[in-house]
Amino acid sequence: MNKKKCGQQSILFASPPVITSTANIVGPMEGDGLLTEFYDRILEDNLDNNSSWEKCESSMMEWAIKTAITRENSATNDIDYVLAGDLLNQLMSTHFAVRGIGRPFLGLYGACSTLAEGMLIGSTLIDGGFASKIVTAVSSHHDTAERQYRFPTEQGVQRPMVSQWTVTGSGAVVISSAGNGPRITAATVGKIVDIGMQDPNAMGAAMAPAAADTLWHHFEDTGRQPNYYDMIYTGDLGSVGKALVIELFKEKNIDLSTNYEDCGCMIFREDQDAHAGASGCASSGIVFTGYIYQLLMQQKLRKILLVGTGSLHSTTSYQQKESIPCIAHAVAVEG
CATH class of the missing domain: 3.40.47.40 (Stage V sporulation protein AD)
Incomplete structure (x- = not known):
């Protein structure tokens, strides 16, 4: 077994x-x-x-x-x-x-x-x-x-x-394998989710269903409820994608808004003209390795779920009018 x-x-x-x-x-x-x-x-x-x-x-x-x-x-x-x-x-x-x-x-x-x-x-x-x-x-x-x-x-x-x-x-x-620091206790491997969007500028909206799918399966697989975690962080959905994830869970009668944030909404000030927020590999990269990790080390956060979100299109695929396949992977980190 x-x-x-x-x-x-x-x-x-x-x-x-x-x-x-x-x-x-x-x-x-x-x-x-x-x-x-x-x-x-x-x-x-x-x-x-x-x-x-x-x-x-x-x-x-x-x-x-x-x-x-x-x-x-x-x-x-x-x-x-x-x-x-x-x-x-x-x-x-x-x-x-x-x-x-x-x-x-x-x-x-x-x-x-x-x-x-x-x-x-x-x-x-x-x-x-x-x-x-x-x-x-x-x-x-x-x-x-x-x-x-x-x-x-x-x-x-x-x-x-x-x-x-x-x-x-x-x-x-x-x-x-040993040492001092927060531990990675669980993980959920995401699967490709493609809702048919073709606009490479609207990545937050394209990725939100993949993030919601991975979150849902993480909760189903582990038996953990959203309130098991002090905070749940997605990687770079921005303001548009974050709102969609919250709405998708409302349809399942789950309020995710109380302990959920997106790294893409945490990096830039509103007056920096980033529009819907931050994106890129380094969006979750710099937020996790800095802000989140320090709070875990200080035990101001004890249990977090990081859900990395990815838009898997290329310049060739969207020029050929392909839709945007997306994915999300989750790791649970506990202090």
């Missing part, structure tokens, strides 16, 4: 891995936002002495990974595996960031759900006895994402109000 598999999509870890360290780095706009005090390093500009935005994104991830490892008083050679990903084609930023670290590496692409995916897979490796220490990391950069997915920033294309601002930043998490 599989005692770790729980229900249809979930895992209960027999020896819950420990989050022993985190680190993050952000761009100037993020650093001027709502969570300034929770960032380890704030760049002065979006190039940070690099010759391209892509090189800047790689350098951010490399810095976050090395800082998280050093902060935990570990050496790079203590890391069994690096699990990391970004938004760019062929994980461009990640591959160049990790090439100098010299540890076994698994590249992940879950779009903006990649941090939760990395934490889920890393915890499974550790709980299964296949590793004792891993680091998982994500990055995104506003200008690299705009260049790949939408328009060159130099064109100054007007964005619709439902659009979100891709976060410039990187977050890294060290997960260990």
